[in-house]
Amino acid sequence: MIEIKNIIKSFNESTIVNNVSTTFLKGKTNLIIGQSGSGKTVLLKCLLGLHTPDSGEIIYDGVSNKKMNDSSKTLLRREMGMVFQGSALFDSMTVIENVMFPLTMLSDKNDEEIREKAEIAIQRVELEKAYDKLPSELSGGMQKRVAIARAIVMNPKYLFCDEPNSGLDPRTSIIIDKLIQEITKEFNITTIINSHDMNSVMEIGEKIIFLVDGEKNWEGTNKEIFKTTNQSVTDFVYSSELLKKVKKYL
Amino acid sequence: MFYLSDIGKYFIMIKMSFFKPSKWKVLRKLIFKEINDLIIESIPIVAILSFFIGAVISIQTALNLSSPFISKSLIGFATRQSVILEFAPTFMSIIMAGKVGSYITSSIGTMRVTEQIDALEVMGINPLNYLVFPKIVALLFYPFVITISMFVAIFGGFLAMTFAGVPSEAYISGIQMEFEPYHIVYAYIKTFLFAIILATVPSYHGFYMKGGALEVGKASTLSFVWTSIIIIVVNFIITQLLLS
Ligand SMILES: Nc1ncnc2c1ncn2[C@@H]1O[C@H](COP(=O)(O)OP(=O)(O)O)[C@@H](O)[C@H]1O
Ligand SMILES: [Mg+2]
Numbered sequence: 001m002i003e004i005k006n007i008i009k010s011f012n013e014s015t016i017v018n019n020v021s022t023t024f025l026k027g028k029t030n031l032i033i034g035q036s037g038s039g040k041t042v043l044l045k046c047l048l049g050l051h052t053p054d055s056g057e058i059i060y061d062g063v064s065n066k067k068m069n070d071s072s073k074t075l076l077r078r079e080m081g082m083v084f085q086g087s088a089l090f091d092s093m094t095v096i097e098n099v100m101f102p103l104t105m106l107s108d109k110n111d112e113e114i115r116e117k118a119e120i121a122i123q124r125v126e127l128e129k130a131y132d133k134l135p136s137e138l139s140g141g142m143q144k145r146v147a148i149a150r151a152i153v154m155n156p157k158y159l160f161c162d163e164p165n166s167g168l169d170p171r172t173s174i175i176i177d178k179l180i181q182e183i184t185k186e187f188n189i190t191t192i193i194n195s196h197d198m199n200s201v202m203e204i205g206e207k208i209i210f211l212v213d214g215e216k217n218w219e220g221t222n223k224e225i226f227k228t229t230n231q232s233v234t235d236f237v238y239s240s241e242l243l244k245k246v247k248k249y250l
Numbered sequence: 251m252f253y254l255s256d257i258g259k260y261f262i263m264i265k266m267s268f269f270k271p272s273k274w275k276v277l278r279k280l281i282f283k284e285i286n287d288l289i290i291e292s293i294p295i296v297a298i299l300s301f302f303i304g305a306v307i308s309i310q311t312a313l314n315l316s317s318p319f320i321s322k323s324l325i326g327f328a329t330r331q332s333v334i335l336e337f338a339p340t341f342m343s344i345i346m347a348g349k350v351g352s353y354i355t356s357s358i359g360t361m362r363v364t365e366q367i368d369a370l371e372v373m374g375i376n377p378l379n380y381l382v383f384p385k386i387v388a389l390l391f392y393p394f395v396i397t398i399s400m401f402v403a404i405f406g407g408f409l410a411m412t413f414a415g416v417p418s419e420a421y422i423s424g425i426q427m428e429f430e431p432y433h434i435v436y437a438y439i440k441t442f443l444f445a446i447i448l449a450t451v452p453s454y455h456g457f458y459m460k461g462g463a464l465e466v467g468k469a470s471t472l473s474f475v476w477t478s479i480i481i482i483v484v485n486f487i488i489t490q491l492l493l494s
Contacts, residue, residue, distance in 0.1 A: 077372065078374055080372060085365065088364055089366075090366055091366075105276060106374065
């Protein structure tokens with residue numbers, strides 16, 4: 001569980017994340033939704049420790065970021081996995097090397113144990129056939145799978161995904177979303193996903209916060225989001241003609 | 251543009267690349283890879299350029315020494331001096347700013363724009379140590395490249411003069427004439443500084459860039475411009491300090 005209290009983050013005078021407070025639940029897929037530029041990535045990077053918030057508190061399973069020194073921050077990092085928007089695979093390394101990488105860098109295990117753990121993670125995302133391929137030889141969906149395998153290979157307590165289905169076709173998107181949700185349940189991870197995709201909201205939105213210009217405008221579940229009367233939310237949810245038609249029949 | 255804060259950020263970057271080091275096993279592999287990419291793979295182009303420039307220097311010197319009263323050995327002497335003092339350390343470093351420098355900027359810059367650097371940071375790895383430190387270590391072998399350049403250029407001059415009918419004894423006695431060991435010291439101090447500049451200035455431009463693929467190209471160009479300017483200015487300062 002991650003609790004955030006009054007997070008504010010600005011860059012050069014402009015406030016990107018403005019006073020956001022919420023709770024992200026353990027074993028659930030928590031979604032941060034909002035238009036492009038609404039500050040989703042910046043908020044996620046604050047949670048990851050890639051950005052330092054100007055003010056506010058982030059509490060990771062009861063431990064506040066304010067009470068952490070550098071070494072406990074480093075230890076916390078090792079409990080986090082991240083799937084980046086463009087996968088961010090190391091392009092000079094093969095699939096298996098990419099997944100082995102965090103273990104090679106950070107664990108004291110020997111090469112065989114590392115390879116074994118990496119193979120288990122790759123099998124979990126069903127990519128056994130691609131062990132020795134380079135990222136450039138994979139489709140977008142496969143790259144995402146490798147990124148997920150790399151993110152879970154250290155058995156993280158927290159999993160962060162920045163628009164995991166950007167650039168994927170609708171079917172692959174849902175497969176990737178479902179995969180993330182299954183892994184979240186299987187390992188009881190606190191998973192936080194940035195998205196602007198209504199399919200994800202419907203399929204895996206167990207807890208949703210909606211950002212408008214860096215402020216939390218609404219929060220709830222995917223069941224509640226279709227019933228809310230909040231105008232900004234409905235404008236966002238029913239932005240396509242198709243969904244507007246669907247709304248009439250709801 | 252380079253502002254004062256950039257200069258500070260640049261030195262902090264260098265300092266940070268020595269902190270929180272990765273495992274030696276990992277670093278060793280990275281260092282060998284960089285030695286191959288940055289040093290070994292530069293030797294052919296350096297050798298070819300040095301050979302022809304050495305030849306041209308000797309031919310031009312010969313053309314300007316048409317008076318029969320001046321000894322032909324002066325050609326060897328002049329070639330040696332210009333190669334060791336300026337051509338090999340400075341001119342070659344500018345070529346290398348184009349070859350090695352833009353390679354460093356574009357490879358690190360690509361990692362920045364595709365969030366691979368963020369990925370390293372999330373894993374708790376110091377990306378500066380992982381990316382920049384091995385390049386600094388690899389470029390400690392750069393004086394070796396410049397040594398090759400010196401020998402090949404002087405040899406290029408020798409061959410050109412042999413073809414032009416200058417007796418080889420004259421050229422050889424010329425390159426041994428009034429040998430000043432301090433000039434070698436000066437050349438290698440410069441080379442060492444240029445090596446550090448070649449490793450770090452392009453890394454800085456790649457590491458702190460923002461944007462996408464287009465900006466990677468722009469950053470490489472900018473990195474080449476700044477690396478060459480800094481090399482030329484440092485060359486001037488070092489020459490003032492050590493030779494004048
Ligand atoms: N490192 C940064 N420096 C300055 N501005 C930034 C930085 N990162 C993001 N921004 C700005 O913050 C805003 C929100 O960005 P982002 O969080 O990426 O949006 P989203 O992920 O919701 O599409 C954008 O206007 C962007 O320009
Ligand atoms: Mg984003």
